[in-house]
Amino acid sequence: MSLIEVLARMEAVAAGRAQPLATVRHRHLSERPLVFVPLTTAGEAGAPLGALVGTDREKPLLLAVPQPRDRDLRFAFLAELAETVLPYVDGYADTVELEERKETDPETGKKVPVEVELCADAPQVIVPSAAGVEYVRLLGRSMRFRRTAEQEPDTPHPAPPHVPLLGRWFTHFGERARVPGASLLLPMTGLLARHWATGQSNLEDQHLGALLAWIDPPEGEHGATAAERAETARDAAGQLLCPPAGPATDPAFDNKRLAPAMARYDAGLPGAEDEIRDLVESQLRPAWDAVWRGIDLLRALPEGARVADRWKRDRWSYTSHRDRVRAGEPPQPKRDDAITAAQKLSSRETAQAQLDAQEALDDPLVMAARRLAGEALVGEVTGVEMAYSQGKRPMPRPLVTLWTDDRPQLTEGGKLYRPLPDGKSQPAEFVAYTTDGPSGLVVRLTGGMGRGKTPEPGSVPEPGDRVCWTLFEHQPRGGPELPDPEDTPWTHGGPPAADTLPVDLPDPVTAEDFL
Incomplete structure (x- = not known):
């Protein structure tokens, strides 16, 4: 934490409201983002309970699973989610512009200019918190290897046709979210915490309602009081007034409201499914409104001068994955080989150095922190x-x-x-x-x-x-080039074996299946 941020947090406590950490917006915000607020079943992170999803803040699509233990209902949820998300993702795939790039000629080995397609824009998914980003990765991992009835007619519990494709896109968004400065998949808490300093800890900033209470508290109220009310206030029935949709649920909601409603659904009572949908929406709607409120606050900031360059790299990433999907390539592997893992690490380190430099050059307040640090x-x-x-x-x-x-x-x-x-x-x-x-x-x-x-x-x-x-470079470069996977040295496991498990087989359960 920089000295500027420490001072800003102290001023936030004294003033009763969050203090700015930036004078410009350092992340791209789409004109039409897709907001995704998921909810999971308690005790089983991979079992979805419901979600609000859409690009219209007034008319979100509500998805609910009345009985998460029912595998068919879970697949129906994923199929409906795919039918909603994939048209949005594909909507950017065919509007392209031509860019000139230098590629190696296979015959001469020299760099020659070629014209390639670059999507003019790219989709952007916004979730409430960092846990939502991990949940998107988890959903992607659980879906991209699913077998459909067309692929294997005898497979038990076949997945609907679009589910594996959604899994591939969610996996790509989740991987891209690990690149510093990337904006294809963003947590709203991370966006707000980058631009404002509150009087609470970084962990407490993961509660979107509390974070917004510090940034924009009610008139005449101290941010700490408003944040405490957002975190803990309950109604007469003991239910949270501002459920965080973490995507975990509140235990009081699970025990007093959700469990009895599911029991009535299991008993086949009329109206039980509609009751569960209403309960799920009551837990999701506050977080949905909070995400859009955060978008309004961020749009009030002018965009940084170098944000467009980073968004262009996101567009390249989206275009490249579009091409891999259309070429019929297999889904992303379960585990990266040594060379691919090293390349990802190197590229993320370079992206972090570039992001730190560009934010300082775009923003005098960020540059002030570098000056205080002697940089x-x-x-x-x-x-x-x-x-x-x-x-x-x-x-x-x-x-x-x-x-x-x-x-x-x-x-x-x-x-x-x-x-x-x-x-x-x-x-x-x-x-x-x-x-x-x-x-x-x-x-x-x-x-x-x-x-x-x-x-x-x-x-x-x-x-x-x-x-x-x-004292830092404005355009940091990456490290040395790495060998091809087939040239992996023996110190790093050697070349990938030819008889390794095919990447399109069902994925076994690992520790990553649990948040």
């Missing part, structure tokens, strides 16, 4: 001395003297980067502190001035300019 500085240029590199072709290497109140963690020869208006960065290196003390320092520009002997106009700051320098 950036803002200073006024007090002098510029022209100098040149030594060699056959001397290049300009101006010495820029700065005065700053920041305390950057600099060492001799350390790299610095200055953000430029065109989105690029100008490299420099630290030379020394001046005799005026640690507030004065000298840096040497090492690039970004053109290729001539004279720097291009505007490429060198002038005395009186107030400039920002960072």
Whole structure:
């Protein structure tokens, strides 16, 4: 936790309402997101109890399972969910634009430009909390290997045709959610907590109602009081007024309301199924309304300048998975091989470094946290001395003297980067502190001035300019290339065996089946 966030949390307690952690919105918000609020059966995370899903905040689709122990009813729930979600996901698949990319020519081995399709937009699924993201992954894992009656006529409990396809898409969304900065699948609590600091812990921020109570409390009420009421207030029957839809249910609801209603359903009493649907909706509707309320708060923030670049990577991800599905490729494997796992880890580390840099460059409040940590500085240029590199072709290497109140963690020869208006960065290196003390320092520009002997106009700051320098790269690159899976070294298990379990067979139960 940065010092800025600590201070913001202290101010939130004093002021009685959440304090901003950002001046812009750092995640993409679709014009038409699909909100998915799931609910599970107590004691069995893989057994869905119900859900509210849709793109219309006034008319969500209610799905309910009157008896979660009935496998046919559970499959009917998943089939209805697939019939709702898949048209939304497929709705972005055919509107494309052409992008030029460089690919390796198999004959010459050289990089050649080719035109490929990129979907103009992509779907976005929003769930109430981080537990909802894990539940989407769990549903995807449980569905993508299911066998249908068309595939195996004799299979017990065949799945409806669209269920395995929904499982593949949910798995893709769940995997993409693990990439820092990705926005195909987002938890509303994570979105709000990124942009506001409350006076409670990160764990308490996972309750969407309590989080919103801090961000937008009732007039004249302290955020802590409003949050406590959202978490604990109950009606005369002992039921929560603001069920979190976690996606777990409240024990008091299970014991006093749901269990008797299911007993009446099992007994075949008329009206029992409608009663269960009404009960499920009563637990889901507060979370549904809270998600849309959070969307309204986030849309009031201007979008960060580099958010569109990250969303474009999401569009590439969506387009690539669309192509794999249409090509008839098998579903994602149960476990990644060593090379694939290493590639995922490397790409996520790179994405995290890029996200940290881009958020700081987009947002002065985030940059302030980096300055307090000694990872950036803002200073006024007090002098510029022209100098040149030594060699056959001397290049300009101006010495820029700065005065700053920041305390950057600099060492001799350390790299610095200055953000430029065109989105690029100008490299420099630290030379020394001046005799005026640690507030004065000298840096040497090492690039970004053109290729001539004279720097291009505007490429060198002038005395009186107030400039920002960072100690971190603005466009971090990934690590070294990894070998192909068939070249996996023996230290990492060697190449995947040819007789391994086919990926399309039913998936055995593992510890990941439980949240």
